[in-house]
Amino acid sequence: MQFFKVKTVEETFALIEDIVQSIKVVEEIPLDQSLHRILAEDIIATESVPSFPRSTVDGYAVKAKETFGSSETMPGFLNVVGSVKMGEEATTPLSHGEAIYIPTGGMMPPNSDSVIMIEHCEDLSGLLNTYKQVAPGENVIQIGEDVKEGDVLITKGTKLRPQELGAIAAIGKTQVAVFKQLTIGYLSSGDEIVPYETEQIQIGQVRDINALTITSLVQEWGAKAIYAGIVSDDYTEYQQRAEELFKEVDCLVLSGGSSVGAKDYTTQVIESLGEPGVYIHGISIKPGKPTILAMAGDKPVIGLPGHPASAMIIFSLFGGEIIKKLSGEISGNRLDRVQVRLTKNIHSSMGRTDYIRVKLIEQEGEWWAEPIIGKSGLISTLVQSDAVVEIKSEFEGARQGDFVPAILLR
């Protein structure tokens, strides 16, 4: 038996972009529960922030031109006529030759245009000595300088980070429309795989590692994971369990049995779930060559190679992209690779993209990648890794000192 439908990494990403459609289900949820969710509406500012001009420092609100020429040796003089109270409207207008004490964040009094910091002046019994001149607008946040009423503050498809929640809170919006949280189903396969809680394992058995790595990645990405346990290498059982789980989820992930051994039923199980079926069986990638990507109806199905490091790397790359597309996220400026330098020569084969597990070391302000040697069945190699460096298919490797792109695993 041979692998068929083998694709390059670039073709795989292009295919994902092409075949995976975003879910359209939208729900309104409280803002404080929307972290990491995907915005399903444009957030239009219904008011300006700030809604009144504010001081950015502790000092005295003044008319800038009345401080012109002030210096340490030649101070200017202004009369202090009051103070601004926090949280209250400043109503007393500033007249010629006057200054008003203002705390950081306080409202600028009418007719004032700038603030002189307290360290640049001295209040001598109501006579303010100014030792520095200020420019009009200095130390003031103007109305709408943060957010202007009517502007699009955040666009649909944005993954909500803490700063987006803060900005939405600033305009007084308490509910947001987001796309439904995705549910990703995960099932392990293999006669030798036993629940990780198994205290005493028999010779030949291995604890289910992928259940933890894969469902944890799902959670890290803001989706919900359903772990449906382990199936043996029996087609009927595997097919039934996969089909049951498939009905409950937006995307199904199966681990193990993706190769072409006699008991590798994953392809057959996936084909049974519906049309159009398997698009890719085999990617020219290392590790993780025997990866399966399919669509059953509008739901993506991923068959991961069983080796734990392969499964995690493949799921981080392609699973991440599929879930992102499915979730409705529209990535803006994405910094998903950083440039690091290699501490050693790395060999790789033309026509195959390699992802090499590396430890990152900082030396004299530069980041260096130290390859971690180990087979793709070894989970500890990922524990030691900070990143994987990418050697694209057109290269036969990379030399010590070369800059290479790294995908962070932290």
Ligand SMILES: Nc1nc2c(c(=O)[nH]1)N[C@H]1C(S)=C(S)[C@@H](COP(=O)(O)OP(=O)(O)OC[C@H]3O[C@@H](n4cnc5c(N)ncnc54)[C@H](O)[C@@H]3O)O[C@H]1N2
């Ligand atoms: N003749 C060939 N054989 C293999 C090839 C090939 O090109 N030609 N590719 C190899 C590569 S690369 C990989 S990766 C594996 C993938 O095989 P499967 O997806 O069929 O996975 P299994 O055989 O079920 O498992 C492989 C390995 O991983 C262990 N495993 C599986 N699931 C888990 C789990 N949930 N937790 C911990 N460990 C797991 C399993 O016990 C096996 O040792 O195929 C190669 N073969």
Ligand code: MOO
């Ligand atoms: O996916 Mo396999 O890891 O290349 O051993």
